[in-house]
Amino acid sequence: MNIAVVNWRDPWHPAAGGAETYAWEMARRLAAAGHTVHFVTARAPGQRAREEIDGVRLARMGGPFSVYARVLAWLLPRRSWFDVVLDCQNGIPFFTPWVLPRRTGVICVVHHVHDRQFGVHLPRWLAAVGRFLEGPVSRWTYRRHRSVAVSPSTVDAMRQRLGWTGPIHIIPNGVSVGAPAGIRKSAAPRLVCVGRLVAHKRVDLLIDAVSELRERWPGLTVDIVGRGPEEARLRARLPEGVTMHGYLSEADKERLIASAWLQVNASQGEGWGLCVLEAAALGVPTVAFDVDGLRDAVRHGETGWLLPEGADLAKGVSAALDELAGGRGDEYAARCRSWAARFSWQSSAERMAELIRGRPAPAPVRAVPAPLREERW
Structure with a gap:
């Protein structure tokens, strides 16, 4: 099949996050299965307009806002090329049904509902305008098309x-991470926070909690991994014991996480929280x-x-550290690895392929404790 x-x-964009990882993992696995896949996306400074990676043909165009119109203009003369389009909604979808023939299958992929976050980032x-496009306009545009959500929370938000x-x-x-060899937990409590440094991630809450935590745990340290528009402001107010690493390679990031006692995520909401699953795979x-x-x-x-x-985040983190220091660290690590092992990109891509072929996505037998219904684990 020809798939867009x-x-x-894309994952190489300086502002990429978990949604980009998801879209790329689907794309490259569909390409490996023999489909012709185009990945159509924005173009950051220094990126090529056209490129092929892992058998996927990338077409890059436009910036954060102009990409929407540019993508529709790119699709219009190619409207007869594609059998299926995965239209990924990152707050606002691309409204691809507006330019595609009715025979083309469109699947709207939603990570999380942004209505409450628009007010954090925009005037x-x-x-x-964002809420109107995400709500009534999207609902009408995709009313005859199938949708994919990454979690039950996203389904609830879409419905309600x-x-x-x-x-x-x-x-x-x-x-897709595995525990690096030879990495031991730090002797003193070590916290890690991984993600885009944007307002709705609320990294400030963790920074504000550090002084209280260090009163209880004097040797406690915090590592913040990621980059984003909040980075300079956050760096200017770092307390003692906190290190901001910015971007790290996957290998360096995994080694740092694996040595931590605990990950802290203060976000006001996610579609899923890929960093949580990655930390769990490392026993954190x-x-x-x-x-x-x-x-x-x-x-x-x-x-x-x-x-x-x-x-109170400081009290919550301190209580968790008390449990881990009390001899339950290995128990939590084992359960984390067992939970993460239930999820795989290959399994998710196979389920997406079934949906693309017009069949219901099969229940993820290994991924959940109970069979999947349409709207629940």
Whole structure:
């Protein structure tokens, strides 16, 4: 089949995150299965307009906002090329059904609902436009098309906050990391925070908690991995014991995470929280707030701890450290690895391929403790 994967960015874009990893893992595995795959996306400074990687043909064009119109203009003269288009919604979808023939299958891939986050990142008037496009316009545009969500939280948000009525299939993230050889946990408590440095990730909450945590755990250190528009502001207010690493290679990032006692994710909401699954694969539990996506990725009391929204983060992290220091670290590490082992990119790509062929996505037998229904694990 001829397939187009349309996504806001590619994994090599300086602002790439988990959504880009998801889209790329689907694309390259579909290409490996024999399909012709185009990955249509924005173009960052220094990136080639055309390139082929892992059998996937990349077409890059436009910036953060102009990419939407540019992609539709690119698709229009090629509208007869594609059998299926994966239209990835990163807050706002590409509205590809507007330029495609009715025979072309369109699958809208939604990571998480952005309605509450538009107000964090955009002026009030532009946030209102974003909510209108994400809500009523998207609902009408994709009403006859199938959708994919990455977690039950995303399904709930699509149904309740966007009024989505069409079929939604859950195809989760995978994980591809393994514990590096010879890495031991640090002697003193070590926290790690991994992700894009943007406002809704609320890294400030972790930074604010450090002084209180170091009163209880004097040798405690914190490593923050990632880059983004908040980086300079956060660097200017780092307390003692906190290191900001910026971008790290995958190998260096895995070694750093594997040596940590605990990952902390203070985000106000995710589609899933890929960093949680990656840390779990390395035997590292996560403390997070009980919000969309993270409540799916973290199994409270088994692979980490979920705090009520608005709870004191320092107290929550300190309680988790007490458990780990009390001899339960190996127990949590084993459960984390077992949970992460239930997810694989290959399994998710195979389920996406089934959906592309017009069949319901099969239940992820290895990925969940109960059979998958349309809207639940």
